[in-house]
Amino acid sequence: MEEKIIAAIIVSAIAFFSIYAFTPILIKFLEKRNQTVKDANKKGNVMIPRPGGISILIGIVASEITLYFFFPISEILAIIITSILGFSVGIIDDRKVMGGWFKPVALAFCAVPILLLGAYDSNLDFPLFGSVKIPSLYLALVIFMIPITGNTLNSIDVLNGIVSGFTTIASFALAISLFILQNYEIGISCLCLAFASLAFYKYHKFPSRIFPGDSGAVMFGATYGVIAIVGEVEVIAAIAILPAVINSFLFLSSVKRIVEHREIKNPTLHTDDFKLKSTDDNHAPITLVRLLVAKKPLSEKQICNEVLKLATFSGVLAIITAFMMGAKIL
Amino acid sequence: MTMKIYSFVFVMWILILIGGGLVVVFVGPISFSEDVEPIITSGVKVLLALFLIFIWVFILAKLKNWIFKTEVKS
Numbered sequence: 138m139e140e141k142i143i144a145a146i147i148v149s150a151i152a153f154f155s156i157y158a159f160t161p162i163l164i165k166f167l168e169k170r171n172q173t174v175k176d177a178n179k180k181g182n183v184m185i186p187r188p189g190g191i192s193i194l195i196g197i198v199a200s201e202i203t204l205y206f207f208f209p210i211s212e213i214l215a216i217i218i219t220s221i222l223g224f225s226v227g228i229i230d231d232r233k234v235m236g237g238w239f240k241p242v243a244l245a246f247c248a249v250p251i252l253l254l255g256a257y258d259s260n261l262d263f264p265l266f267g268s269v270k271i272p273s274l275y276l277a278l279v280i281f282m283i284p285i286t287g288n289t290l291n292s293i294d295v296l297n298g299i300v301s302g303f304t305t306i307a308s309f310a311l312a313i314s315l316f317i318l319q320n321y322e323i324g325i326s327c328l329c330l331a332f333a334s335l336a337f338y339k340y341h342k343f344p345s346r347i348f349p350g351d352s353g354a355v356m357f358g359a360t361y362g363v364i365a366i367v368g369e370v371e372v373i374a375a376i377a378i379l380p381a382v383i384n385s386f387l388f389l390s391s392v393k394r395i396v397e398h399r400e401i402k403n404p405t406l407h408t409d410d411f412k413l414k415s416t417d418d419n420h421a422p423i424t425l426v427r428l429l430v431a432k433k434p435l436s437e438k439q440i441c442n443e444v445l446k447l448a449t450f451s452g453v454l455a456i457i458t459a460f461m462m463g464a465k466i467l
Numbered sequence: 468m469t470m471k472i473y474s475f476v477f478v479m480w481i482l483i484l485i486g487g488g489l490v491v492v493f494v495g496p497i498s499f500s501e502d503v504e505p506i507i508t509s510g511v512k513v514l515l516a517l518f519l520i521f522i523w524v525f526i527l528a529k530l531k532n533w534i535f536k537t538e539v540k541s
Binding site: 149 | 469
């Protein structure tokens with residue numbers, strides 16, 4: 138146990154401080170090379186450096202590789218490779234505008250290392266009722282999981298600080314759940330993601346100094362998804378990101394097809410004091426943000442706080458579910 | 468508004484718990500006689516799982532429409 142505590146402290150520190158120290162350097166580098174985008178929710182022409190995914194990649198990979206030296210297991214190797222692949226898919230999307238199907242298909246390939254390394258268990262665990270063995274079906278689940286988590290977290294990267302703050306809360310909830318289930322190695326691995334996103338949140342929170350870009354947001358999602366699979370906590374992981382799932386669900390059920398976000402009508406408009414309000418256009422998709430501002434306009438910071446409160450609520454539900462995993466009613 | 472979204476998250480959580488229970492108790496143990504190909508058994512399980520997902524999505528879509536309409540009208 139002592140070795141695990143030491144490993145947890147060391148890798149968490151590496152994940153946090155590498156991003157904390159490297160991101161300001163990356164901000165200057167991107168500004169110098171004019172790799173900036175307009176912050177659409179600010180008055181005037183506020184330009185923000187993008188993508189910050191490189192910084193997130195360094196933090197997550199450095200900490201996970203260090204963890205691999207402590208525990209050389211195939212599950213951690215699968216996390217490292219899938220995270221790097223997730224970043225690669227995102228950075229392609231950052232550099233070139235790809236079609237709506239690019240990310241889901243490319244992210245499905247990111248799940249291949251999990252299958253090749255055999256870093257999964259084909260039992261799907263549910264709270265209160267036990268588990269169900271689905272060997273063939275589980276392979277499909279592994280392939281679908283990474284595109285789902287990757288795109289789900291990417292879809293909430295709409296305002297300053299949301300995706301990094303949301304990932305921080307969800308991954309801390311997942312790490313606590315993994316510790317409750319006594320899956321310590323993967324729990325520590327999840328701490329790497331939690332501290333990495335926390336460090337990035339410092340620069341991404343309102344008002345943002347850097348945007349993660351698709352490379353950062355997709356990598357957050359891919360890493361979260363692979364941890365859910367190798368940690369055998371798929372259901373708990375889904376519960377911890379329920380607000381983001383709701384966002385994807387609302388979007389898909391109103392648009393009824395998979396499209397690139399640049400192709401859709403904006404679901405929100407700005408008021409004169411630059412708050413966000415719901416659009417009157419019936420053809421614009423319903424999203425979580427549109428739902429939050431349906432009744433009255435809110436500032437960007439207020440919306441971000443509401444989303445993070447929702448994330449905390451679903452994180453608590455995830456932890457309650459972890460406790461329920463041990464109990465059986467049948 | 469936010470209370471309705473919290474309720475939406477809570478309903479989703481309950482539906483996941485109930486759906487998981489149905490999968491474990493009813494869908495998982497389904498097996499046919501030995502001369503039936505295992506792929507057919509898996510296919511039946513997949514169909515039942517998809518049916519559960521359809522019901523899940525249907526309930527949530529109704530709930531979403533109700534929340535959005537009541538908010539826009541108020």
